[in-house]
Amino acid sequence: MTPTYYEFFAGGGMVRAGLGAGWRCLLANDFDARKCASYRANWGGETLVERDVRDLQASQLPGLADLVWASFPCQDLSLAGVGAGLAGARSGAFWPFCGLIASLRMEGRHPPLLALENVCGALTSHGGRDFAAICAALAEQGYRFGALVVDAALFAPQSRPRLFIVAARADLPLAPALLGDAPAPLFGTPALDAAFAALPESLRSQWLWWKLPAPPARNATLADLIEEAPTGVDWHEPAKTRALLEMMSPVNRAKVEAAMATGRRMVGALYRRTRYGAGGEKLQRAEARFDDIAGCLRTPAGGSSRQIVLLIEQGRLRSRLISARETARLMGLPEDYALPPRYADAYHLTGDGVVVGVVRHLAAHLFEPALAAMRARRAA
Incomplete structure (x- = not known):
């Protein structure tokens, strides 16, 4: 069965490029007209909704997606920003996105997997309180969650460390091979350790240390x-x-x-x-x-x-x-x-996108095995 997904803050569709032809896009959303023009030029516009996420309703999201990806705006969480954090006009778009997930849950359509991507400043914004708020919002919607810091330099000749929060619905069976007891080698940082340690026990109990293997050595310079x-x-x-x-x-x-x-x-x-x-x-x-x-x-x-x-x-x-x-x-x-x-x-x-190779690695070693286990359990 072909896995399906929604992509929010889709830009030019780099997540779509990383997931590849083995996935089916049910909906892509962005409000930037120029980025949407690029999305249409490369992927067509049949699944694209050009609208602010604040103006979307769950009724406009078709079907049941296996994965929802959201690379929500980073400007207010970036070290180069002004420090508004999740209260900012741009990075605060996380909250209406989260509201859509809550609405899908009310309808019994919340996805098995969520993936959030942002700058590493999200770990330390407002002394870690913004990161804790994201984790609390995921837990409230019935998800367990964990985070990885992945530097795109492992896949392409660009220094680009980014935070990836991957959440699994609490009823989703997860193979032991997907989980570890500590940050995966290459994908943990002191800032991630500190952010986890600062979470209240109620959220640490929902934490997953994702076990992501190292990719093959990069050849291109x-x-x-x-x-x-x-x-x-x-x-x-x-x-x-x-x-x-x-x-x-x-x-x-x-x-x-x-x-x-x-x-x-x-x-x-x-x-x-x-x-x-x-x-x-x-x-x-x-x-x-x-x-x-x-x-x-x-x-x-x-x-x-x-x-x-x-x-x-x-x-x-x-x-x-x-x-x-x-x-x-x-x-x-x-x-x-x-x-x-x-x-x-x-x-x-x-400059606003996600490196394609990073998405493919997450898909191959986290998303696809987790969904395969879910389907195998349903078929048993």
């Missing part, structure tokens, strides 16, 4: 994804590249010099960030990395949040903005994935 002549972006003039070097601290300048000293072709990544000097003054710094992975793609609020590619070849350093297609590759999207024609829209789409 950042250099494998970079184009010599990308579409939509140009290599900087030498003066602009020199200006970036001048914005670097001695530590970051040394990274560039070390990469040039190898005598090999080297590809790195750079972000411009606001830092504080010794006197408390704000300084704009250029921070580079040459460790074969890109920095985390972020939704661009301005030019400083757009990642820059650094290329060292034959003793020469060049720089440019990362291209839209390169960002799609960093998210694990296929080459035929249709991106928005405007650069800013494409960067927004990919």
Whole structure:
């Protein structure tokens, strides 16, 4: 039987790409018109509902989904945000989403599995109270739950740690192979340990330590994804590249010099960030990395949040903005994935998404085995 799902805050459908053809989408929902246009361009629009989650009713959700995925907005939970947390206008969209799950439960249609994705700041927001509130909301709707921190760098050459909360309906039989007694290797952090320890006993008793295996070693590096002549972006003039070097601290300048000293072709990544000097003054710094992975793609609020590619070849350093297609590759999207024609829209789409390989790994090793056990029990 083909498993089914709803995808909330769907963006361009990266969860759909990760779940793959072996799953059937019953409903995809987003309120952003440009993201919805990308979703239609890649997946068609027959299951897409372009509407704010606050305006949806359970009666508009068809059938019974095996999985409900929600990558709810992260801005108010992010360390780069203003700290509004789940009370914020954006991350607070979690509450109407949770209301839909409650309505489905009233109708006997709440899904066996829930998956929530957000930034790791959700663990520490408001001293851990927001994380506890999420767990309490899941428990109230009859779910047991656990969390994993998965860095996309295990699957694609991008540093992108994200929090994944996976909840199973309390009546769902779970094979012992899916569960452990502690965080799975590679998928736990001190912040996750602290967030769990801070939960009240009533919520810790509902906790599941998901047992997720390590993926195969990643083969691709950042250099494998970079184009010599990308579409939509140009290599900087030498003066602009020199200006970036001048914005670097001695530590970051040394990274560039070390990469040039190898005598090999080297590809790195750079972000411009606001830092504080010794006197408390704000300084704009250029921070580079040459460790074969890109920095985390972020939704661009301005030019400083757009990642820059650094290329060292034959003793020469060049720089440019990362291209839209390169960002799609960093998210694990296929080459035929249709991106928005405007650069800013494409960067927004990919920077807000979920890495495809992470979704596939969760599906293969958690969702699909859990649903198979459920069906086997019903058939017995």
